[in-house]
Amino acid sequence: MSIMTYAEALRASMREELKRDENVYLIGEDIGAYGGCYGVTAGLVDEFGEDRVMDTPISELAITGAAVGSAMQGKRPVVEIMYADFLTVASDQIINQACRMRYILGKEVKVPLVVRTAYGGGGRYSFNHSQSPEANFMNAPGLTIMMPSTPADAKGLMTAAIRSDNPVLLFEQKYLYKTLKGEVPDGEHIVPIGKGDIKRPGSDVTVVATGWMVHKALEAAGNLEKEGISVEVIDPRTLKPLDEEMILKSVAKTGRLVTMHEASLTGGFGAEVCAIVAEKAFDCLKKPVKRIAAPDLIIPFSPNLEDMFYPGAGELEDAVRKMM
Amino acid sequence: MQREYSREKLLNVYRHMVQTRIFERECETLNKNKEILGSIHGSMGEEATSVGLAAVLREEDVLAPSYRDPGALFTKGLTTLDLVGMLFAKDCGKTKGRTRVLHVGDFSKNIYPPNPILGASQVIANGAALSFKMDKTDRVVLNIIGDGASNEGAVHEAMNFAAAKELPIVFAVENNRYAWSTPFEKNFKIHSFIERAIGYGMPGFICDGYDVIDVMDTVSDAIEHVRAGGGPALVECRTYRWSGHSGNDKNVYRPGDEIIRFRQNDPIRRLGDYMTAAGICMEEELQDIWSSVEKEIQDAITFSRTAPYPDPEEFFGMDTMMAVE
Numbered sequence: 001m002s003i004m005t006y007a008e009a010l011r012a013s014m015r016e017e018l019k020r021d022e023n024v025y026l027i028g029e030d031i032g033a034y035g036g037c038y039g040v041t042a043g044l045v046d047e048f049g050e051d052r053v054m055d056t057p058i059s060e061l062a063i064t065g066a067a068v069g070s071a072m073q074g075k076r077p078v079v080e081i082m083y084a085d086f087l088t089v090a091s092d093q094i095i096n097q098a099c100r101m102r103y104i105l106g107k108e109v110k111v112p113l114v115v116r117t118a119y120g121g122g123g124r125y126s127f128n129h130s131q132s133p134e135a136n137f138m139n140a141p142g143l144t145i146m147m148p149s150t151p152a153d154a155k156g157l158m159t160a161a162i163r164s165d166n167p168v169l170l171f172e173q174k175y176l177y178k179t180l181k182g183e184v185p186d187g188e189h190i191v192p193i194g195k196g197d198i199k200r201p202g203s204d205v206t207v208v209a210t211g212w213m214v215h216k217a218l219e220a221a222g223n224l225e226k227e228g229i230s231v232e233v234i235d236p237r238t239l240k241p242l243d244e245e246m247i248l249k250s251v252a253k254t255g256r257l258v259t260m261h262e263a264s265l266t267g268g269f270g271a272e273v274c275a276i277v278a279e280k281a282f283d284c285l286k287k288p289v290k291r292i293a294a295p296d297l298i299i300p301f302s303p304n305l306e307d308m309f310y311p312g313a314g315e316l317e318d319a320v321r322k323m324m
Numbered sequence: 325m326q327r328e329y330s331r332e333k334l335l336n337v338y339r340h341m342v343q344t345r346i347f348e349r350e351c352e353t354l355n356k357n358k359e360i361l362g363s364i365h366g367s368m369g370e371e372a373t374s375v376g377l378a379a380v381l382r383e384e385d386v387l388a389p390s391y392r393d394p395g396a397l398f399t400k401g402l403t404t405l406d407l408v409g410m411l412f413a414k415d416c417g418k419t420k421g422r423t424r425v426l427h428v429g430d431f432s433k434n435i436y437p438p439n440p441i442l443g444a445s446q447v448i449a450n451g452a453a454l455s456f457k458m459d460k461t462d463r464v465v466l467n468i469i470g471d472g473a474s475n476e477g478a479v480h481e482a483m484n485f486a487a488a489k490e491l492p493i494v495f496a497v498e499n500n501r502y503a504w505s506t507p508f509e510k511n512f513k514i515h516s517f518i519e520r521a522i523g524y525g526m527p528g529f530i531c532d533g534y535d536v537i538d539v540m541d542t543v544s545d546a547i548e549h550v551r552a553g554g555g556p557a558l559v560e561c562r563t564y565r566w567s568g569h570s571g572n573d574k575n576v577y578r579p580g581d582e583i584i585r586f587r588q589n590d591p592i593r594r595l596g597d598y599m600t601a602a603g604i605c606m607e608e609e610l611q612d613i614w615s616s617v618e619k620e621i622q623d624a625i626t627f628s629r630t631a632p633y634p635d636p637e638e639f640f641g642m643d644t645m646m647a648v649e
Contacts, residue, residue: 057481057485057488065448069454070454071451073451074455075455092441099646101437103422104419107647107648141646
């Protein structure tokens with residue numbers, strides 16, 4: 001085990017995979033000598049050269065398209081889209097192209113593509129540099145979506161993503177890059193796709209949270225424990241495919257479900273989780289489900305507004321108390 | 325540069341142009357009779373361009389055609405039944421009823437799928453070229469773009485990206501003068517795509533898209549430049565589409581007798597006249613090609629009419645990563 005930041009853990013995975021497989025390459029804006037907008041790829045160009053840590057023009061469509069076309073030829077590109085907000089520009093390639101190639105061309109074609117991107121708040125950047133657009137991609141058949149919350153998961157999911165033969169969209173929480181440190185297994189570490197993680201076991205309420213919100217949920221769970229309320233915090237890690245079994249099993253035990261994410265409420269990932277539970281475990285529910293999310297508003301700039309905009313531990317605590 | 329082509333090569337090119345012409349004629353009839361589903365996107369009149377561009381590729385080169393390129397698809401190895409079966413959405417079509425013709429590709433024949441989302445094909449084609457460059461092979465990519473599609477933002481990104489990364493790719497613009505119904509003059513302030521090539525820092529070539537020999541000569545020049553490691557190149561083929569953009573286009577937006585004028589310049593007749601006048605082949609040989617292709621296409625239509633639709637179990641049993649047989 002080593003202690004690493006979230007960003008260092010992501011880099012450790014990419015570095016190991018670049019060493020292990022010569023088909024792996026990184027491509028994106030300012031990822032070479034500059035090391036990426038958040039320094040996640042810092043130093044890798046010195047070790048692997050410009051052909052494998054490739055700077056590009058500011059052209060998200062061309063970058064992602066080149067990655068798709070080269071993945072079909074057996075390369076394993078890892079694309080950096082600087083901010084998740086910019087995914088809309090590249091989304092035709094992700095939704096309409098990368099995920100359709102096997103359907104059109106058949107089994108012998110693989111699209112081992114990773115698109116990694118910095119999402120979420122905490123940076124004081126306001127909208128277009130702070131959004132969490134994961135739900136925009138939930139409805140794209142054939143796409144794997146990941147959202148690590150810890151350095152260990154960041155490394156394990158990145159490795160799983162690079163080794164997957166199918167397109168993966170990996171959301172990296174930008175506030176956690178440098179602020180979050182944790183233990184990370186040395187050497188090869190893979191988090192299986194579609195496998196969630198119980199970050200804290202509990203018996204009264206199930207909280208399904210993603211990314212940064214996992215930490216808010218853990219904070220709330222710690223506070224509620226003092227009041228005698230036992231909260232189970234589930235981090236699905238891969239949003240799609242989703243570890244339904246883990247969530248359903250937990251709800252069967254607790255009878256209460258709260259979802260929590262940074263993205264806006266309507267049509268969010270939480271809605272999908274609630275729908276699955278309502279469909280498959282309705283009889284287990286003691287109370288109506290609750291979604292905690294950002295409001296359906298544009299992300300503001302002022303720090304007082306931003307702090308109120310994103311869900312916090314207090315909001316979750318209140319919701320849980322009302323359920324008991 | 326003028327090049328020599330073998331008799332066999334020219335007869336093959338002629339055959340693929342005839343195959344394309346009759347295929348398109350049948351598409352129109354079947355569409356009019358409502359025998360086939362979806363829509364069609366005819367390329368009649370553009371046979372010399374579509375076939376000529378693909379005719380000079382090596383087997384290992386990648387073709388990334390536009391959605392109006394059955395000529396290029398046949399030339400790179402798709403069969404009549406591959407496409408006719410797709411018109412009928414039957415299991416005998418290339419993608420077994422999963423897609424329309426405008427999505428067809430074949431990885432084993434190095435054909436990347438065309439793309440109805442215009443501009444998408446260009447950025448993906450770059451990726452194949454990027455991998456060829458990384459692997460230090462001399463394989464090249466030929467990407468075909470309509471003049472209409474060339475105004476997509478993705479095409480701008482693709483051309484600049486290809487130039488900046490010195491990718492082994494030829495962008496061939498089939499300039500058929502109309503973006504659906506809008507004439508070239510209304511969509512462009514340039515006179516030739518060579519102006520755009522210069523803007524991206526790549527050499528530009530231009531040819532008569534109704535003269536298949538000129539198309540082959542010109543795209544060969546471009547490919548030579550690219551294969552030698554000179555980075556991308558652009559070829560403009562001046563061509564003309566006789567039909568509407570799609571099956572439900574009444575094709576009434578062309579001035580005067582413009583279509584009649586271009587029909588008199590039939591690219592297939594031009595190649596045939598050249599071959600017989602130059603003593604490369606006899607008129608009878610060309611007639612034989614027409615009748616044997618006609619039979620092949622009619623057989624494919626007859627077969628497809630009664631062929632089964634795809635098996636629903638196969639479709640709905642597909643895994644979520646779309647890995648299909």
